[in-house]
Amino acid sequence: xxxxxxxxxxxxxxxxxxxxxxxxxxxxxxxxxxxxxxxxxxxxxxxxxxxxxxxxxxxxxxxxxxxxxxxxxxxxxxxxxxxxxxxxxxxxxxxxxxxxxxxxxxxxxxxxxxxxxxxxxxxxxxxxxxxxxxxxxxxxxxxxxxxxxxxxxxxxxxxxxxxxxxxxxxxxxxxxxxxxxxxxxxxxxxxxxxxxxxxxxxxxxxxxxxxxxxxxxxxxxxxxxxx
Amino acid sequence: xxxxxxxxxxxxxxxxxxxxxxxxxxxxxxxxxxxxxxxxxxxxxxxxxxxxxxxxxxxxxxxxxxxxxxxxxxxxxxxxxxxxxxxxxxxxxxxxxxxxxxxxxxxxxxxxxxxxxxxxxxxxxxxxxxxxxxxxxxxxxxxxxxxxxxxxxxxxxxxxxxxxxxxxxxxxxxxxxxxxxxxxxxxxxxxxxxxxxxxxx
Amino acid sequence: xxxxxxxxxxxxxxxxxxxxxxxxxxxxxxxxxxxxxxxxxxxxxxxxxxxxxxxxxxxxxxxxxxxxxxxxxxxxxxxxxxxxxxxxxxxxxxxxxxxxxxxxxxxxxxxxxxxxxxxxxxxxxxxxxxxxxxxxxxxxxxxxxxxxxxxxxxxxxxxxxxxxxxxxxxxxxxxxxxxxxxxxxxxxxxxxxxxxxxxxxxxxxxxxxxxxxxxxxxxxxxxxxxxxxxxxxxxxxxxxxxxxxxxxxx
Numbered sequence: 001x002x003x004x005x006x007x008x009x010x011x012x013x014x015x016x017x018x019x020x021x022x023x024x025x026x027x028x029x030x031x032x033x034x035x036x037x038x039x040x041x042x043x044x045x046x047x048x049x050x051x052x053x054x055x056x057x058x059x060x061x062x063x064x065x066x067x068x069x070x071x072x073x074x075x076x077x078x079x080x081x082x083x084x085x086x087x088x089x090x091x092x093x094x095x096x097x098x099x100x101x102x103x104x105x106x107x108x109x110x111x112x113x114x115x116x117x118x119x120x121x122x123x124x125x126x127x128x129x130x131x132x133x134x135x136x137x138x139x140x141x142x143x144x145x146x147x148x149x150x151x152x153x154x155x156x157x158x159x160x161x162x163x164x165x166x167x168x169x170x171x172x173x174x175x176x177x178x179x180x181x182x183x184x185x186x187x188x189x190x191x192x193x194x195x196x197x198x199x200x201x202x203x204x205x206x207x208x209x210x211x212x213x214x215x216x217x218x219x220x221x222x223x224x225x226x227x
Numbered sequence: 228x229x230x231x232x233x234x235x236x237x238x239x240x241x242x243x244x245x246x247x248x249x250x251x252x253x254x255x256x257x258x259x260x261x262x263x264x265x266x267x268x269x270x271x272x273x274x275x276x277x278x279x280x281x282x283x284x285x286x287x288x289x290x291x292x293x294x295x296x297x298x299x300x301x302x303x304x305x306x307x308x309x310x311x312x313x314x315x316x317x318x319x320x321x322x323x324x325x326x327x328x329x330x331x332x333x334x335x336x337x338x339x340x341x342x343x344x345x346x347x348x349x350x351x352x353x354x355x356x357x358x359x360x361x362x363x364x365x366x367x368x369x370x371x372x373x374x375x376x377x378x379x380x381x382x383x384x385x386x387x388x389x390x391x392x393x394x395x396x397x398x399x400x401x402x403x404x405x406x407x408x409x410x411x412x413x414x415x416x417x418x419x420x421x422x423x424x425x426x427x428x
Numbered sequence: 429x430x431x432x433x434x435x436x437x438x439x440x441x442x443x444x445x446x447x448x449x450x451x452x453x454x455x456x457x458x459x460x461x462x463x464x465x466x467x468x469x470x471x472x473x474x475x476x477x478x479x480x481x482x483x484x485x486x487x488x489x490x491x492x493x494x495x496x497x498x499x500x501x502x503x504x505x506x507x508x509x510x511x512x513x514x515x516x517x518x519x520x521x522x523x524x525x526x527x528x529x530x531x532x533x534x535x536x537x538x539x540x541x542x543x544x545x546x547x548x549x550x551x552x553x554x555x556x557x558x559x560x561x562x563x564x565x566x567x568x569x570x571x572x573x574x575x576x577x578x579x580x581x582x583x584x585x586x587x588x589x590x591x592x593x594x595x596x597x598x599x600x601x602x603x604x605x606x607x608x609x610x611x612x613x614x615x616x617x618x619x620x621x622x623x624x625x626x627x628x629x630x631x632x633x634x635x636x637x638x639x640x641x642x643x644x645x646x647x648x649x650x651x652x653x654x655x656x657x658x659x660x661x662x663x664x665x666x667x668x669x670x671x672x673x674x675x676x677x678x
Contacts, residue, residue, distance in 0.1 A: 061491065068495030086497040087453060087482070121274050122313040124300040126327025126370045140317045169455060169482040169492055184483060187458050187598045
């Protein structure tokens, strides 16, 4: 009934956009949480983790309120760019990105914290400014963890359902990613074979993501050895 | 005076610090383990902020609590050889050596002096303790420091390696024009290598 | 990295077609999936652009409309959610109508006793022998009707502790099909479409408010073809298509 290829394509588009969009935000947050000390740090940490602990439907609802044409962010998008993300794949990407963000921040933060600061100190004594030390020492050593965070984020984004359907509905071709397509198939009596097909594709996608991540990690990790 | 140091810092419950002046050549600070020797070097290098006092090296003020001067480590022209070498694991020996180097042409000369030329293509994790130590010295030397700090450079080396390392340090001491400050707990080492020995702690 | 980026670029170019913009966006209750898809097929075969159908819980859809989402038609599974949308002034005047009706039934796997007792303690006893699967009575229309009917028949208090709240009607149906619950309360249309379960009893129409599926055109809609599709659904041809799936038509 539903065609497989457009659904997979849309899922990859939404998941890929979500992950890449969340990447800089996650990295910045991970860095701040790993390296800075400031009042309210615990609060920021809690805020970042909200999508993890709050039911996805609630997150979707909050996004709906924010991005609706009448909402604070939606209003700006309308007035400034003439676009709306409701019922669009861009909205699905936002939902997936928000849900994937906490996982990415956690993994990145851990990998940044795992880099021995004494190595940064050594770089400083060799004439590197703080920023050069971060770029040439901390980042390359945190890279495998960052790559792992990316894959984790992608896997979460591809599997996102509750926030997506609450925020941008179940529009085939626009927001009906694999999880939503499985939901739709479950609605149909006799849709079981469809469900198995879609689920098999989901598993295949995850395996591909795993292989890609292993390659990335290995390439980035070449020569890296935890002291 | 090459070194004019008078600092103190809090480490947990205790306060560690020292006050000494020293001239050119190799000055050895001897003290028991845990006396705060590494913290002292960290303060001179700018990696640990003292709570009071001053650090002057070669006539240049690197830290002064009264006037608020605190030069960041990358501007102190310090060559710090850490007790744990701290080679960058994601770069080969050659890249490590050249990390802070201003003149790559000196690589061959320094490698020869420290007998590390055969190690250039190796990864740090494949080096022995002594080899890593010598690479760390070379890395510090190539950054053209105004002074050198050595933290227990002979610790945890077996006798053969210790001999190698000691000779390397002697060569550096004899060849270089920069003052060297070395800390150790071993009085015999101190006697052999140092132009002067100061007891702290 | 470059590989990933070029893959994305490819996807973006080959992505959702712009032509989709003109086709009407229909937000419809999940229970109407097959029937509406049939109707959309017929509409498309007649030469029109295929409408985009989004099936989800009426509650989620109503909220999306209330938030200002630009959809063209709304088909709700009960009057409450349509009232909610209408109250906000989001419905085009004169376009609200009852699209179809439905019956509320009790289903079970073959072999279990039919529901011959029609009210009170006897009914309650039968249905509370095991779990009773129904859509969530607090938020899903089918569940609301079910609770209303059982209350009117004097059986609700007895069965309430045994009720398993499903996310939607189809999920409740699945529970019965799989044997997780001996009885379930679903619509006649669901029972008809399912294999493996049969109707064990039909709730008297007067035991619950009429199960109507209102349809209306929304003020935020942008597609010129929306009204045409709405009229088609209400026409004799459209109604015949919907009736084939078990809905009760005018």
